[in-house]
Amino acid sequence: MVDLYEAMSTLRAVRRLKPDPVPAEVLGRVLQAAAWAPTGGNVQPFRIVAVKQPALKQGLGDLYHAEWHEYSKGHIAAMPGMREAAREQMAKMLKAGDYLASHMAETPVILVFCFNPDYMAITDSGLGRPSIVGGGSVYTAVQNVMLACRAEGLGCVLTTLLCHKEQAVKELLDIPADWYTCAHVPIGYPVLKGHGPISRRPLDKLVYSDQWAQPFTE
Amino acid sequence: MVDLYEAMSTLRAVRRLKPDPVPAEVLGRVLQAAAWAPTGGNVQPFRIVAVKQPALKQGLGDLYHAEWHEYSKGHIAAMPGMREAAREQMAKMLKAGDYLASHMAETPVILVFCFNPDYMAITDSGLGRPSIVGGGSVYTAVQNVMLACRAEGLGCVLTTLLCHKEQAVKELLDIPADWYTCAHVPIGYPVLKGHGPISRRPLDKLVYSDQWAQPFTE
Numbered sequence: 001m002v003d004l005y006e007a008m009s010t011l012r013a014v015r016r017l018k019p020d021p022v023p024a025e026v027l028g029r030v031l032q033a034a035a036w037a038p039t040g041g042n043v044q045p046f047r048i049v050a051v052k053q054p055a056l057k058q059g060l061g062d063l064y065h066a067e068w069h070e071y072s073k074g075h076i077a078a079m080p081g082m083r084e085a086a087r088e089q090m091a092k093m094l095k096a097g098d099y100l101a102s103h104m105a106e107t108p109v110i111l112v113f114c115f116n117p118d119y120m121a122i123t124d125s126g127l128g129r130p131s132i133v134g135g136g137s138v139y140t141a142v143q144n145v146m147l148a149c150r151a152e153g154l155g156c157v158l159t160t161l162l163c164h165k166e167q168a169v170k171e172l173l174d175i176p177a178d179w180y181t182c183a184h185v186p187i188g189y190p191v192l193k194g195h196g197p198i199s200r201r202p203l204d205k206l207v208y209s210d211q212w213a214q215p216f217t218e
Numbered sequence: 219m220v221d222l223y224e225a226m227s228t229l230r231a232v233r234r235l236k237p238d239p240v241p242a243e244v245l246g247r248v249l250q251a252a253a254w255a256p257t258g259g260n261v262q263p264f265r266i267v268a269v270k271q272p273a274l275k276q277g278l279g280d281l282y283h284a285e286w287h288e289y290s291k292g293h294i295a296a297m298p299g300m301r302e303a304a305r306e307q308m309a310k311m312l313k314a315g316d317y318l319a320s321h322m323a324e325t326p327v328i329l330v331f332c333f334n335p336d337y338m339a340i341t342d343s344g345l346g347r348p349s350i351v352g353g354g355s356v357y358t359a360v361q362n363v364m365l366a367c368r369a370e371g372l373g374c375v376l377t378t379l380l381c382h383k384e385q386a387v388k389e390l391l392d393i394p395a396d397w398y399t400c401a402h403v404p405i406g407y408p409v410l411k412g413h414g415p416i417s418r419r420p421l422d423k424l425v426y427s428d429q430w431a432q433p434f435t436e
Contacts, residue, residue: 003219004369005247008254008362029223031425031434035418036226038364038376044419053428114430117348123381124400130335130343132400133378135353140376142354143255143361144226151222158256158358160351163341174429182342182350200253201262207249210271211392212332216249 002151010195011146014155015096017188019106026152027109030187033148037141045119046138049112049173054105059172060112060162060184061105067161068101089199100157104186111145113138113183114175135182142183155190158183220369228413229364232373233314235406237324244370245327248405251366255359263337264356267330267391272323277390278330278380278402279323285379286319318375322404329363331356331401332393353400360401373408376401 115138124133149156162184207216342351367374380402425434
């Protein structure tokens with residue numbers, strides 16, 4: 001039994017994961033958490049491919065490594081202009097990210113979340129701005145999975161970089177033409193402490209009362 | 219203290235909400251849950267407008283009512299072709315949805331989730347298919363809020379219909395040009411039983427092993 005608020009308030013991005021296998025019943029509970037998530041019209045327009053086969057994990061890992069390299073280059077270039085605290089934070093994240101990119105294939109399970117937009121009512125399409133509402137029927141499940149990992153003592157991190165290589169991922173995992181990918185969550189026991197304290201903005205920087213920019217007062 | 223799995227497995231869409239106020243400390247905990255959610259690069263590219271002022275709730279309610287009417291018309295038209303169980307389920311949902319549409323303004327709080335795509339790395343844009351990855355940095359927080367409501371005995375439901383009237387909502391709530399809306403979550407104590415058993419697909423219809431359509435075996 002894990003308290004809900006305890007799980008939420010200590011859910012960190014854990015990027016250093018041991019190769020030790022995840023027991024079947026533990027993985028079953030983590031996946032059940034995804035199935036419980038609410039989705040628009042209860043349609044559940046997502047599927048999860050739980051990748052454990054070494055050759056397939058290697059394939060995903062190779063694709064991820066190349067994408068990560070590109071991604072981290074951009075951040076490294078931006079670091080000299082950062083304040084010291086932010087720069088240190090970034091250096092730490094990049095180091096952990098390098099570890100993940102080099103060890104992706106060794107993580108015991110990679111969960112690839114797929115979705116089918118034909119089964120979604122995407123109410124913010126055609127508004128002339130980036131649409132995100134389709135995510136409302138998948139990332140609820142992703143968050144449940146990550147909270148369940150936290151409860152089970154597993155580390156995990158939500159990655160989306162592999163969307164840049166979606167076609168290659170689809171071919172590797174035999175994903176049909178009308179299904180797409182939106183999250184790749186490596187799961188495993190933490191090398192270091194794993195979950196723990198998190199750093200977030202204070203509530204009054206995230207919440208307004210009644211109208212934009214009106215101070216939130218409980 | 220509420221067990222994580224207990225909260226997840228009993229989180230229902232609750233559409234009949236009492237007008238009774240939500241105590242400040244309870245609402246504070248629900249909003250804190252949003253703040254804890256993971257977001258891409260820990261940027262937290264979302265803001266929540268917690269609408270309690272009657273005139274503003276009425277404005278949202280009027281907009282919602284019109285959208286709901288359109289939405290339910292489509293479902294009513296499709297009902298004759300449905301199997302009996304699905305038709306009964308739909309009739310129940312529509313009745314609860316009618317209630318919400320008629321009482322939106324009376325719910326004690328409506329949380330309007332806003333996001334700014336400039337602060338998001340949307341890795342699935344430009345793929346020639348609907349993009350949803352931006353949602354990965356907002357619906358994690360929405361799910362945390364709903365789970366917190368469940369823990370606090372509050373009913374809630376994730377709605378996105380008001381995106382169809384985004385400009386009107388932005389004017390009403392004074393939301394700046396570069397911020398958009400993606401979820402409208404009315405919150406209140408349930409009129410009926412509120413949370414409880416949920417109906418979801420069995421795990422083997424949602425999860426595959428290693429590759430698409432390969433049976434999931436724990």
